[in-house]
Amino acid sequence: MKTIQDYNFKDKKALVRVDFNVPQDADLKVTDNTRIQAVKPTVEKILNDGGSVILMTHLGRPKGKVNPEFSLKSIVPEIEKVLGHEVKFCPDCIGAEAEEMASELKPGEILLLENLRFYNEEEAGDKDFAEKLAKLGDAYVNDAFGTAHRAHASTAVIAQFFPSTKFFGLLMAKELEAIDKVLKSGEKPVTAILGGSKVSTKITIIENILPAIDNLIIGGGMSFTFIKALGGQIGTSLLEDDKLPLALEILEKAKAQNVKVYLPVDTVVANEFSNDAERKEVDIYEIPEGWMGMDAGTKTRVLFNDVIMNSRTILWNGPIGVFEMPNFAAGTIALGDSIAEATKQGAFSLVGGGDSVAFVKQFGYADQVSYVSTGGGAMLESLEGKELPGVAAINN
Ligand code: AMP
Numbered sequence: 001m002k003t004i005q006d007y008n009f010k011d012k013k014a015l016v017r018v019d020f021n022v023p024q025d026a027d028l029k030v031t032d033n034t035r036i037q038a039v040k041p042t043v044e045k046i047l048n049d050g051g052s053v054i055l056m057t058h059l060g061r062p063k064g065k066v067n068p069e070f071s072l073k074s075i076v077p078e079i080e081k082v083l084g085h086e087v088k089f090c091p092d093c094i095g096a097e098a099e100e101m102a103s104e105l106k107p108g109e110i111l112l113l114e115n116l117r118f119y120n121e122e123e124a125g126d127k128d129f130a131e132k133l134a135k136l137g138d139a140y141v142n143d144a145f146g147t148a149h150r151a152h153a154s155t156a157v158i159a160q161f162f163p164s165t166k167f168f169g170l171l172m173a174k175e176l177e178a179i180d181k182v183l184k185s186g187e188k189p190v191t192a193i194l195g196g197s198k199v200s201t202k203i204t205i206i207e208n209i210l211p212a213i214d215n216l217i218i219g220g221g222m223s224f225t226f227i228k229a230l231g232g233q234i235g236t237s238l239l240e241d242d243k244l245p246l247a248l249e250i251l252e253k254a255k256a257q258n259v260k261v262y263l264p265v266d267t268v269v270a271n272e273f274s275n276d277a278e279r280k281e282v283d284i285y286e287i288p289e290g291w292m293g294m295d296a297g298t299k300t301r302v303l304f305n306d307v308i309m310n311s312r313t314i315l316w317n318g319p320i321g322v323f324e325m326p327n328f329a330a331g332t333i334a335l336g337d338s339i340a341e342a343t344k345q346g347a348f349s350l351v352g353g354g355d356s357v358a359f360v361k362q363f364g365y366a367d368q369v370s371y372v373s374t375g376g377g378a379m380l381e382s383l384e385g386k387e388l389p390g391v392a393a394i395n396n
Pocket residue numbers: 195196197198201219220221222238293294295317318319320321322323324354355
C-alpha cells in the first residue's frame with residue numbers, strides 16, 4: 001500500500017481528496033466534525049514535511065449546480081478549529097482563480113476548494129474535469145474513504161495524472177488495514193455480527209466473509225427471515241418472504257465452510273411498532289400472532305456475549321434491535337457492552353456501516369472498540385469483496 005508515509009512533501013503541493021460531507025444544522029453549523037478530525041494526521045504529516053495542502057471535497061447533493069446552501073465556505077471555521085490552522089478558501093474548484101490561489105500557496109499553508117459537486121463532471125467521472133483539478137497540485141492524496149466506492153473525477157479518475165505521486169492518506173490506510181485485519185489477517189476466532197433490518201442488503205457480505213470467519217451472529221430484523229425459514233412462528237416481525245430459500249442456502253453454505261451460526265433464541269416482542277407498545281419476552285420460534293420481534297431477549301444477549309467473549313477478532317454491522325426506541329435498545333446496548341469488554345481483553349473490534357456507527361457514537365462506545373469506520377457504503381462494499389474505485393486508482 002503506497003501511503004503518504006512513503007513520500008516527502010517538502011515544497012510540494014498536495015491535492016488531498018477528503019470527505020468533509022459533514023452534517024449541519026439549519027444555521028449551517030457543523031454538528032459532527034468526526035470526518036474533519038479523521039484527516040488531521042494526513043494534513044499534519046504533509047505540513048510537517050514542509051508541503052502545502054489543497055483540500056477538495058463534496059458537501060451534500062447540489063446536483064451539478066452552484067448553490068450557496070452547499071457552499072464549503074460555511075465549514076471553513078470548523079475546519080480551522082479542528083486542524084488548528086488558518087484555511088484559505090477558493091470559491092471555485094477549477095479555473096483561473098483556483099489556479100492562481102494554488103500557485104500562490106506557500107509551504108505550511110492550507111487551501112480549501114469549493115464544492116466539487118457544483119460541477120456535474122465530478123460525479124460523471126469526467127476526465128477533462130479531473131485534469132483541471134490535477135493541474136493544481138504536484139501530488140494526489142486520497143483520504144476520502146467515505147467516497148472511495150465512487151468512480152468520480154476527484155476520487156478515482158484524477159489519479160492517472162499522478163502516475164508516480166499518488167498516495168493513500170493515513171485515514172484511508174487505517175480503514176483498509178482494519179478491513180484486512182478482519183478479512184485477511186484476523187486472529188482467530190473471528191466473529192461477524194450482522195444485524196439491521198434486511199437480509200437482502202447483507203447477502204453479498206455474508207457470502208464474501210464466510211471463508212474468513214469462524215462465527216456468524218445474525219440478529220435484528222433480518223434474523224426473522226431465518227427463523228421463519230427454519231419453521232418458526234414470527235408473528236408480524238420483519239420478513240422478506242422471497243428470501244426464505246436464500247436464508248436456508250446461507251445456513252448450508254456456512255455449515256459447509258465450518259462457520260458456526262448463532263441466531264437469537266428469544267426476543268422482546270411488541271404489539272405495535274412503537275416505543276409505547278406493550279412488551280413481553282418470548283421464545284424466538286413462538287412469537288404470538290399480532291406481535292413483532294423488536295429486540296434481542298435476555299437469553300440471546302447471554303448467548304451472543306459468550307460467543308463474543310471467546311473471539312479475538314470482531315466485526316459488527318447493524319443493530320440487533322430497534323435501538324432508536326429506548327424501550328427496545330437494551331439488546332443492542334448489551335451487545336455494545338460485550339464488544340467493549342472483549343476489546344478491553346485484547347480482541348480487535350471493527351464497527352462499520354450505517355446504523356451501528358450511529359449507535360456506537362450515540363451510546364458512547366466509539367472509544368471502547370478498536371476501530372469505527374468513517375465510510376458507510378465504502379465499508380459495506382469492501383466487506384462484499386469489491387475493489388473500491390478509489391483504492392484501485394492508487395494501487396494500479
Ligand atoms: P440496516 O439499515 O439494514 O442496517 O438496518 C438498521 C435498522 O434496523 C435500524 O434502524 C433498526 O431499528 C432496525 N432493526 C433492527 N432490529 C429490528 C427489528 N427487530 N425489527 C425492525 N427493525 C429492526
